[in-house]
Amino acid sequence: MKVNRLTYGEIHRPMYILEEERLRRNLALIQRVASEADVEIILAFKAYALWKTFPIFREYISSTTASSLGEAMLAFHEFGARAHTYSPAYTDYEIDDIARCSSHLTFNSLSQYSRYHERVREIDSTIQLGLRVNPEYSEVGTALYNPCAPGTRFGVMADALPATLPSDIRGFHCHCHCESGPDVFERTLVHIEEKFAKWFPQIEWINFGGGHLMTRADYDVDRLIRLLQGFHARYPHLHVILEPGSAFGWQTGPLVSQVVDVVENKGIRTAIVNVSFTCHMPDCLEMPYQPEIRGAHSLPMDADASLPHVYRIGGNSCLSGDFMGMWQFDHELQVGENVIFEDMLHYTTVKTCMFNGISHPSIALLHTDNELEVLRQFTYEDYRNRMD
Structure with a gap:
């Protein structure tokens, strides 16, 4: 059925309508940022998971991020690639299946790492393990969405990390944005480096999480690219990952x-x-x-x-x-x-x-x-x- 996208006058029942032209415009911009900044940008299912549109996404990106068994299985079975997985808490009855669907698996705490890291490695020795760290700084104004609020359950604080990381930890994950601009990322990056840079020589990748709303009309994309390029110059051995959700569907x-x-x-x-x-x-x-x-x-x-x-x-x-x-x-x-x-x-x-x-x-x-x-x-x- 042909429709008028201005009025949708042909539609007479409730309907979410994804416009392919707008989606491809977002995907092209995200692909440009990834290329020019030499980073990997992956889709966060917590914001967008319409799996019947994944063939379009595969033209622009190659990976996704999951926060649950359901999302990890969606990545594996429907997107066709193992997920970058993080969960606040894994369980005995799901961890094996999550591991089988994951290329990267990030632990929220050192206790979760101690409980499951050997079990995960037994499932697949190639899985890249990481820790979520918390810079104790966020400019997210709504408490419901602030992962760095006092008493937060998210991530390991710098003063709780051992001087030498466990030998099978390959990366850090840090998420503290919500529909934020590059200026917020720039200020946050200062705190991340101040607190965690001394461990950077021990890891291979860092995931700066989601909330980077690079497809918003007023977002300074070139500033984000410069920030990421500058980070690369300071730490050339680190593979950088971003996992926005809203930016894809915005x-x-x-x-x-x-x-x-x-x-x-x-x-x-x-x-x-x-x-x-x-x-x-x-x-x-x-x-x-x-x-x-x-x-x-x-x-x-x-x-x-x-x-x-x-x-x-x-x-x-x-x-x-x-x-x-x-x-x-x-x-x-x-x-x-x-x-x-x-x-x-x-x-x-x-x-x-x-x-x-x-x-x-x-x-x-x-x-x-x-x-x-x-x-x-x-x-x-x-x-x-x-x-x-």
Whole structure:
């Protein structure tokens, strides 16, 4: 089916739509950074895991990163390459299968390393083992996403590392960004080097984690490349890895929904749509942030609700707080018309749920010729089978 990507007027049911043209633009930029900075950039499944699109990704990258058995198996079976795996805590009943699906396996603590490193090496002696380290510095403003907050469970502090690392530790992993710019990485890099550079001669690679939002329109890509080139000049023996998730899926497509009712209470009009913030856009409530809606102007929550065409948008779950607002449209909303939430592919499709048994949006790929391919439609059986 051919569609108009501006209005998606041909779509009459909820649908996530990944636009191939935008995805390839992101992938080309990421490939350029990897080439010019001489680093490896891999896809983090925690932000994006639509495996039916992996053939496109394989044209640009060769590896992925996993944080669980499910993600590691997805890398191995669907992406076709063993994963760079990190988990806050491995378990006795999963570690063997995780190891079989991993090329790199990073431990969150020295106790986890002591418990499992020999077992992992028995599974495959070629697996590269690493430790997650914590620089105790992060500019992530939202506590929910800050891996360096006081009392954090993530990584080993510098004062807890032995002077000589275990002989089978080959690398460090350090993640402390969230949709950050290169200026944040530059300031963070100072702390990483101050705390951990004395161990760099003992390792072969360093993974600077995710949160490097290099595909954002205002991101200074050349500055990032210079920073990475400078790091290479100081430590030429280290292989550098970045594992962004959002950067791959950033601005690659919307969630298309439809108005099913308009209700009014105390002067506030709420347009109820056939999707849910808590089920289908959970980051909006967790971060929190108010998404862009195509053709509408975002207003503060305390905006004058009597202004023309101002609406709060309500989800269709029974959760009282399943709403956001306010937005001003250029017309009166009508039942049946599309409300298009922009940028809803990263950290959305991976986090949705079926709370309340609400119908889940389909997932589709819009090809460069505007041909829409529906990749997945969800049914009652998907909901039922989660409960058996």
